[in-house]
Amino acid sequence: MNKRFAYLIIASMILGVMVGWACNQFLDPAQTEEAVKWFKMGTDLFLRLIKMIIAPLVLTTLVAGIAHMEDAAAVGRIGAKTMAWFVSASAVSLLLGLLMVHLLHPGSGLNLTEVASAANAPAASTETFTLQGFLTHLVPASIFDAMAKNEILQIVVFSLFVGTAVASLDNKAPHILEMAEQGAQVMLKVTGFVMKLAPLAIFCALASTIATQGLSMLAVYGKFVLGFYATMGTLWLLLFVAGFLVLGKRVIPLFGVIREPALLAFSTASSEAAYPRILDSLPKIGVRRRIVSFVLPLGYSFNLDGSMLYCTFATMFIMQAHGVHLSVQQQIFMLLLLMVTSKGIAGVPRASLVVIMATLTYFGLPEAWIALVLGVDHLLDMGRSATNVVGNSVAAAVVAKWEGELDEIQPDTEPAKA
Template identity: 35%
Template sequence: MALHWQILIALVLAAIMGSVTGTEGTILGLPWLAVYTFIGTLFLNALKMIVVPLVVSAIITGIGNVGAQGGFGRLGIKTISYYVATSFIAIMIGLFLVNTIEPGVSNNPAPVIEANEKVSQAVEGKSVGDVVDVFLRMIPTNVVDAAASGQMLGLIFFSLLFGFFMTRLKGDLAQTMHNFWQGVFEVMMMITALIMKFAPLGVFGLVAASVAKTGFDQFGNLALFFATVAIALLIHLVVVMPLILRFVGGIKNPWLHFQAMAPALLTAFSTSSSSSTLPVTLNAVENRAGVSNRVTSFVLPLGATVNMDGTALYECVAAIFIAQLFGVPLDFTTQLLIVFIALTTSIGVAGIPSASLVAISIILVAVGLPAEAIGLLLVVDRLLDMMRTAVNVFSDSVGAVVIARSEGEKDVLTRREF
């Protein structure tokens, strides 16, 4: 059975069991709530376990692959600049909408009431002056300690720096380092895939515990959260991307690119995996949009690894939504931190279904919000995962078109029928 169907069944069972047992139900003298919490905590611990090695190896290998292809030249600078710019725009769209719509604001009690004090203490007393601290935390005094204490900001900066200078090595040293980190990344991908096989059990535990504690009070907020993310993704897909095609890429009719990319968009939506969609994306951009193999072979594989506009947008909205649920206002400094971490962790998100859960847990921990709240997001995560994957893939393809045009290719998107 496909993973998304397993998760859907787990959600339904969790809602039923959580509402029936409540906080008082027991089995063999043991509270059902304790059982739910135990299962959910195991899943969360597994996610937290892989965060550091997965993100570090993904960023280092991503930067290393750019250098290995001679990517720090003109083509590489254009590609990285495009990816950073579009991800930042996506995050800003999500940030604006989540602060405007405020999907997490309601009169309902916080979903995990006992964590409220901890959350408030973690973010209180921050001001605009603390922006300096954000940049100070970028450079850890001890990388090992930063990894142990979950200070991902400094770890990400170190990984970017390490990956860049790894490309400056020569001969056997360069190959040895590349093989080592590529091996670590491949192993972490396999461990991530293993943990995601247990996602239905984790979903059951997290959601059942939440329903047992608060009933269905939060489902109205979740519907509004779903709408907020969907609207933000739609704006990025049908407004921002066509504008980039028109005014940056010089494409007179941007909608031709939607026709060209239809197979890849449908594949991305159905698989929720930009990595699995990559062969279809390459075919569509090269054979239907008319971009040269020189550009597609460099831009698209790199994009499937590091360009995650939809994921970055989702991470930002999700973190602020959870803060709103807990009634904790996030000031400029904290939201700036969320934006930066969403931008950098989206680089390290594996191109597989629901892998953004790992990145969201990084953001929650970094700003002092409880990782247990991920259980609420899982209720609507699957469909949103399908949507944001389609946005990720389309952004990659737009990047290929824009960069091809900047390289002087004239025959891009000149066909009228696909």
């Protein structure tokens, strides 16, 4: 994301707050209601565009990604250790987000009863979410039906079967693989087109919310943003501690060398923008290039710690704001759902929005509720992008240490071993 677009995002946020406040202060209730309808139309169009791309995006990216996983199988031990770290880190990120959102309660007291009542009692719909229903719902009766209904989890299961089948064939089904890869490229491009409308959607979402709730809503957003960054800081500390337990004092130069890539990811709100910098930086502290070139691509698909953290934190914030309460069992299932669905769209701009929307839909809640976090999503995307960079860098160094392929730190003029 270039600076011009980032400035446009910020301008749309400021303008949305100003217009929403003006409507709240100077229009009568009937006029405010009419204005809010137009603002919501802009937000709804953006959300419908996101819904439009969910099914083909998940199907193509996940099939293409799994079909290439024969590289992990080829190196066997390294692949297993890498995936073990990724799954553990993802689980910790998801659980931390859940624990912190319960501790901080950023959405409590908001009580958006008007929206909740219009949603046909969504809290009641979650009561039917049982273990039996969850397991049965995993398998699609028809992939076409699953895609038509945006049943994200069923699409993931189907993609797992197809991707694994392609990878297990001797010739790798080149036409199917090429079609999946090209389909993924096309859908990523479409996603980019849709996300260019983000400033308009942010303006409409903030204007609608402030016009309805008043400037007091800014305090709620402030609590949400500060709560997320406090949670993210806790995750950074956990990553540092985990790195220290494996790497010892080597973790200090590791965090030093990834400072610039993390700052680049933060300023651009894109972890992908920092990818070339990480590839170049990690070998400088002794992580051999073959480890870096293997772990990072997998990490960018399976180990986005910041995004995982945000998914639980934002989803529970939305539910708190609307007075929806999940049982412990339902929350555990939500973590499992987020763990699986988030693997299909890693690296996609604003991927977290797609995952959160799919989660709300799965629980029978209106996907339009995601508009509550849309207005401040860019501020949070900056932090989670930087966290993704830190998480993957630590993972690469840890795997290198486990495999005995972490060399002594060499001067910049001496490249690490390949």
